[in-house]
Amino acid sequence: METRAHHILIGTFAILAFLLGLGFVLWLSKSSADREFRDFDVVFTEAVTGLSKGGLVQYNGIKVGEVTQLKLAPDDPRKVIARIRLEGDTPVKVDTEAKLGLLGVTGTAFIQLSGGSPSSKLLLPTEEHPVPVIHASESALSKLLSSGEDIVTSVNQSLLRVGQLLSKENVDHVSATLQHIDDVASTVAEQRGDLAKALAQLADASSELKSTLGTLNRMANTTSELIDDDVRKVMQSTDKAISAIERVAGSAEQMLDQNQAAIANFSDQGLRQVGPTLSELRETLRSFRQLSDQLGSSNTLLLGRDQPKEFTPK
Incomplete structure (x- = not known):
């Protein structure tokens, strides 16, 4: 009787456990079925490499759903339509953007809202779109993939040029150049003593040249002072001579003007004798006047003095 009672208790416990487990599963199923979801169509104008059904959908880095379907657009095979199922409380707005992203370093693509x-x-x-449509923008991943071929081509060209630069002929030239530099360095090291002497002699020569230049400078200054003093003395003497010549010319012209009537009464013989003399005198005076003007101009240019005014007889 005891054995039979134990079997009844064990069977009853097993049945209760089974019923409890079945109720828990049904509760979970009901809660999942009662949970609200919303579907959206994300339209891509680029390849969705790495994106697959069941892929992750994030909103600002938070998981909000998954990809339920992938297909090409019936009217334009260049477009890809990804249907996503999001949680009912996801705040998808009319200005919400979507793009393709990579998840970590695994290369798995996902949709980022x-x-x-x-x-x-x-x-x-809406009536036109029972399933709301989100137009995706071009992603950095697409740009990278589209430019991958150009990048590979550029890398190949760079490697080819590096290979040409490191050719055997160029390596031999570089080795020869380094050897020449080594030879020059060795020669310079051997001639260190001569170079030191040459530098010392150059320093001495520079000192002597500096001293010579100083002496020449002093001589030039002295010569300039002497020339300046002598020129001033000559110009002063010239000024005195010019003044004397002007006074003589003025006196002669006054004398001629005062005796012009008496000279006119001379006889024809007297006029013939005096006339040439007067002409020569006037020519002499004109020559003195021209010389005076020239000396006056030279004096003004050399000494910066005012040019003397021309004498005008009264």
Whole structure:
């Protein structure tokens, strides 16, 4: 009787445990079924390499859903439509943006949602689009993949040029150049003593040249002072001579003017004798006047003095 009672208790416990487990599973299923989801279509105009069904969907880095379907657009095979299922409380707005991203270093692609200002309206179904549409922007991943071929080509060209630069002929030239530099350095090291002597002699020569230049400078200054004094003395003597010549010329012209009537009464013979003399005198005076003007101009240029005014007889 005891054995039979134990079996009944064990069976009853097993049945209760099974019923409890079944109820828990049904509760989980019901809660999942009662949970609200919303579907959206994300339209890509680029390749979605790495994205697959069941892929992750994030909103500002937070998981909000998954990819349920991938297909090409019926009207344009260049476009890819990814249907995503998001949690019902996800705030998808009319200005929400979508783009393709990479998850870590695994290379797995996912859809990243961002944007949506607080003042924007929610993106809801319409008669034209029962499933709301989000247009994706071009991602950095797509740009990288599209430019990958150009990058590979550039890398190949760079490697080819490096290979040409490191050719055997260039390596031999570089080795020869280094050897020449080594030979020159060795020669310079051997001639260190001569170089030191040459530098010392050059320093002495520089000192002597500096002394000679100083002496020449002093001589030039002395010569300039002497020339300046002599020129001033000559110019002063010239000024005196010019003044005397002007006085003589003025006196002669006054004398001629005062005796002009008496000279006119001379006889024809007297005029013939005096006339040439007067002409020569006037020519002499004119020559003195020209010499005076020339000396006056030279005096003004050399000494910076004012040019004497021309004498005008009264």
